[in-house]
Amino acid sequence: MRKWVFRIGAVALLVAIAACMMVIGRGHTIYFDNKKLEYEGQTCDTYRRINVFVNGEQVAKLSAKDRGMATFMGQKLSFDIEVTKEKGDDPVTYSYTVNVPYKEDGIILNLPGMIAGLPEEAYTSIFVPMVVEEEDAEEEIVIDEFGMSDGAEGEAAEP
């Protein structure tokens, strides 16, 4: 009985650690856009320069129409942005925290929309990677353990 309790306990502990790892280790990519956004008649124009900092480290330096990115683990990202509206203006710093859904690999944040205080659904969108048509439809997988393949299928082996 005691042995089984110990075994079940050990399995439960491993499952619990694995579950924790799945939550805290889930990686996401956040894309920061400094692009013009139009939402319900409101236009949010680009900024001359936006610097993005995550944990004090600069991860993106965006001019107008630029996109930058940062990767992180977990479901919540806090970052600071340093915004310069026009040439010669003093930069203004904003701090934000965004929640990223567990199942999404990457989201796009439109920074002008975010700074303008638009609702989350206005400045957030899901990143969909571009599907690249691969020229070689079939990747060659070599699984010939004994090196006995004779090259082309059906071709007779060399003596």
Next chain:
Amino acid sequence: MNNKNKTASSKLLNFLGNNAVPIMFIIIIALCIPISGFSSLFLLNEIVTRLSRNAFLILSLLIPIMAGMGLNFGMTLGAMAAEIALILTSDWQIWGIPGIVLAMIMSIPISIVLGLLCGKILNAAKGREMITSYIISFFMNGVYQLVVLYMMGSIIPIVHTTIKLPRGYGVRASVDLTRIRKALDNVLSVNVGGVIIPVLTLLIIALMCLIIVWFRRTKLGQDMRAVGLDMEVARAAGIDVERTRIISIVISTVLAGIGMVIYLQNMGDMATYSSHSQIGMFCIAALLVGGASVDKASIGNVFLGVILFHTMFILAPKAGAVIAGNEVIGEYFRVFVSYGVITIALVMYETKKRRAKAGMGAQLAAAQQEGER
């Protein structure tokens, strides 16, 4: 005086005979270092990297040797379990240390199942464990290919196109592990005079060594040693020989799985269909180079083996290029040496066994003669 000299020279011969392989390697390395022209800093960095990468995997071989099952070529099964776990964690986008820990945990149940299967088969092939485990690794490689090439993406969900083959199922020949690359090695790593030491990985290896030392003193560890010495005597003493042997293989397979995760996080890239196939061979060769034999291996053999075998790996291509003007010669040399070492070790083991048997026979005959008088 004469007797003393004889004893000393026989001791020396004995020492040379028992440590022929490491001594041979030390001589080759000593000759290759000046030829290669590598700086000591480069060599030290490479050796530390390879030590942290391989030591855990090689430690997984010690327990079956303790249980008298020889060199566990079946450690490849643990490596396959680790690779399946890493493919899944990569697809689930679990990064960094959590990704490594999750892959280790996920490899455990797969390793246990494969280890149980391997152990049961090895119990049915007592006395031929090494060749049987070698063939099991080929057989399981086929099953692995079936799972990875046909079931992943079709039955087992794989989402990312960077992992999945363009046809919609199967895993690509190479899986990118950049997101966990050196995640373990970089934690607590220190730079000592230009040599980067991955402290956490080395601590994990040290902990594993302590666990092995402790395990040898436990009831199960003692049982394994008894089984390793003589199965019949162990059985007569009430030890469940078959169960003990299976446990030793299961432990070895699980440790090999964890070791493979440590190995691949250091590499940062995984050759899906070939990473595991040579790992058993190289780990066994390294252990034998360290002075271990089929029936006796220690933690010291692991470390000496990794250092000597991998120093050879670093030096051989460059030395080959300098001596013969062609790096490929060096590559041939190191492949020849690694397989040659295994062959020599197996021949030496069989010779020793035969000599011991002959010695016992002679003793028995002498005792009988005395009895007749």
